[in-house]
Amino acid sequence: xxxxxxxxxxxxxxxxxxxxxxxxxxxxxxxxxxxxxxxxxxxxxxxxxxxxxxxxxxxxxxxxxxxxxxxxxxxxxxxxxxxxxxxxxxxxxxxxxxxxxxxxxxxxxxxxxxxxxxxxxxxxxxxxxxxxxxxxxxxxxxxxxxxxxxxxxxxxxxxxxxxxxxxxxxxxxxxxxxxxxxxxxxxxxxxxxxxxxxxxxxxxxxxxxxxxxxxxxxxxxxxxxxxxxxxxxxxxxxxxxxxxxxxxxxxxxxxxxxxxxxxxxxxxxxxxxxxxxxxxxxxxxxxxxxx
Numbered sequence: 355x356x357x358x359x360x361x362x363x364x365x366x367x368x369x370x371x372x373x374x375x376x377x378x379x380x381x382x383x384x385x386x387x388x389x390x391x392x393x394x395x396x397x398x399x400x401x402x403x404x405x406x407x408x409x410x411x412x413x414x415x416x417x418x419x420x421x422x423x424x425x426x427x428x429x430x431x432x433x434x435x436x437x438x439x440x441x442x443x444x445x446x447x448x449x450x451x452x453x454x455x456x457x458x459x460x461x462x463x464x465x466x467x468x469x470x471x472x473x474x475x476x477x478x479x480x481x482x483x484x485x486x487x488x489x490x491x492x493x494x495x496x497x498x499x500x501x502x503x504x505x506x507x508x509x510x511x512x513x514x515x516x517x518x519x520x521x522x523x524x525x526x527x528x529x530x531x532x533x534x535x536x537x538x539x540x541x542x543x544x545x546x547x548x549x550x551x552x553x554x555x556x557x558x559x560x561x562x563x564x565x566x567x568x569x570x571x572x573x574x575x576x577x578x579x580x581x582x583x584x585x586x587x588x589x590x591x592x593x594x595x596x597x598x599x600x601x602x603x604x605x606x607x608x609x610x611x612x613x614x615x616x617x618x619x620x621x622x623x624x625x626x627x628x629x630x631x632x633x634x635x636x637x638x639x640x641x642x643x644x645x
Contacts (some may be wrong), residue, residue, distance in 0.1 A: 438492040472530040532572040538626030573604035583617040597635030
């Protein structure tokens with residue numbers, strides 16, 4: 355099944371039965387939320403991997419790229435979002451290649467182009483400017499761009515004491531941000547376990563069975579803070595590492611970093627680069643405490 359096939363089925367009713375007349379969000383019911391969650395899992399777990407296998411856009415060698423590390427601006431982000439929503443992923447991929455030829459490094463593209471584009475897609479959904487299917491397909495294309503860039507990112511050999519579990523809070527719809535954070539951590543030599551739990555208990559079960567230095571949780575909005583606090587308390591209760599560090603990320607934490615301490619976390623990070631620094635600080639603190 356391809357994206358077009360899936361979209362055609364959705365447009366015939368099926369999982370989209372019950373959409374509002376103006377084409378906006380489903381009514382916020384448990385049933386509609388469940389349908390959305392299933393759709394995301396299907397696209398991320400089945401469709402995206404097939405797209406990645408089916409299409410690989412050739413990349414120009416680094417030797418021909420301009421040496422300058424030119425900053426990206428809001429116009430670049432808007433253009434990428436437009437291409438992700440309106441065109442085949444190959445067009446968006448060609449745009450990213452053009453940005454790299456202008457002199458933007460891979461790290462800059464991740465931090466100043468891909469991550470802001472994901473946030474912009476989320477805002478379009480929240481503000482009802484795009485429907486769920488449009489935004490989800492856009493995010494899928496963004497995931498594919500990241501996967502295409504990933505082989506070019508040198509990863510260090512994981513260290514035994516640098517194991518981190520990354521997971522979105524159960525119920526979150528989109529996971530691009532945490533996937534991007536995982537790339538930065540792997541590049542820095544972390545052993546990254548990436549989970550997409552359906553329930554809070556799924557996270558706790560992984561912690562019961564495996565040792566982690568840090569747990570990183572992605573929070574999509576500030577309506578789930580009570581749930582986040584409960585998960586953190588559960589993690590500290592069952593973790594095989596009684597000094598496990600808790601790192602939070604997501605839009606609410608960018609706006610209000612103090613939320614992290616309010617719900618019992620150790621630190622927050624606004625992007626992948628900062629997540630690596632905070633995770634390393636947590637490990638250093640653990641080593642000093644053991645010493």
